[in-house]
Amino acid sequence: MTHFNLRNVKLRSGEEYVDEVEIELEPLTLGGQRYLPVPEKVAAELRITKATTGSLFQLAFHTRLHGPCFRCLTDTVLDLDIAAREYQATNPDEDEELRSPYVEDNRLDLSSWARDAVALALPDKILCRADCAGLCPTCGKNLNEEPHEHEEKAVDPRWEGLERLREQL
Numbered sequence: 001m002t003h004f005n006l007r008n009v010k011l012r013s014g015e016e017y018v019d020e021v022e023i024e025l026e027p028l029t030l031g032g033q034r035y036l037p038v039p040e041k042v043a044a045e046l047r048i049t050k051a052t053t054g055s056l057f058q059l060a061f062h063t064r065l066h067g068p069c070f071r072c073l074t075d076t077v078l079d080l081d082i083a084a085r086e087y088q089a090t091n092p093d094e095d096e097e098l099r100s101p102y103v104e105d106n107r108l109d110l111s112s113w114a115r116d117a118v119a120l121a122l123p124d125k126i127l128c129r130a131d132c133a134g135l136c137p138t139c140g141k142n143l144n145e146e147p148h149e150h151e152e153k154a155v156d157p158r159w160e161g162l163e164r165l166r167e168q169l
Contacts, residue, residue, distance in 0.1 A: 004046065004108040011050035021046050023110045025063060028118060035067030035078075035126070037118075044114070054089035057100065057108065063118060070125040071134030072142050078126055084117035 002023045009017045023044045025037035044061035060083045069076045089098035102113040133143035138150045 001112075002110040002114075004110055006048075006055075006103070006106045006108055009048055011048065011055075013050055013052045015050050017046075017048040019046050020044070021110060023061065023114050025118070026111060026115055028065065028115065030067075030119070030122065030126070031070065033068050033070075035065040038064050038066050042114075044110070046110070054087055054092075054098070057086040057088070057102075059084045059086075059110070059113060059117065061114065065118070065126075067126065069128035069132055071127060071132045072144055073135070074128050074142070074144075076126055076128045078122075080118060080121050082114070082117045082121055084113060084120075086113065 002021070004021060011017055021044055022041050024041050027037065028035045042061050042063055044059055047058040047060075049056040049058075060081075062079070062081050065078045065080065067076060067078075068074065086100040086102060087098070088100040088103045089095070092098040102109045128144075133147065135141065136143055136148070136150075141148070
């Protein structure tokens with residue numbers, strides 16, 4: 001886990017602090033599949049801007065995830081450019097929207113923030129290529145490597161009445 005001690009940064013309103021930090025990224029589990037960041041530690045730019053009402057935190061880095069394709073399960077590589085922002089009010093009181101979940105006891109949890117930012121930047125489905133055909137639902141073969149079709153099985157005669165209705169629609 002990578003943390004940044006905010007007590008080391010003394011800023012007045014309107015001032016900005018910029019530094020390059022190394023963040024340790026954790027593996028991400030999505031849809032029951034595990035995606036590994038390569039490399040595990042990435043260089044990131046941390047920017048802290050002090051405002052009159054609080055602090056704005058910005059984090060920017062590039063990461064590469066390795067894991068299975070959602071459709072065909074082949075190894076897939078996904079490159080992501082991450083740009084995340086968080087705001088922490090000076091006196092947030094009871095308002096949760098003014099409090100960052102990554103700031104606690106003047107420490108900024110960079111690893112958790114980076115993990116959540118990566119999760120939000122992921123596409124709906126991680127695919128090996130945009131036109132991935134997936135796996136055959138009948139035999140399980142990869143349709144990208146062996147495109148094929150299976151002959152339709154004869155319909156059970158008990159369902160013929162429903163088949164006629166479907167054809168009418």
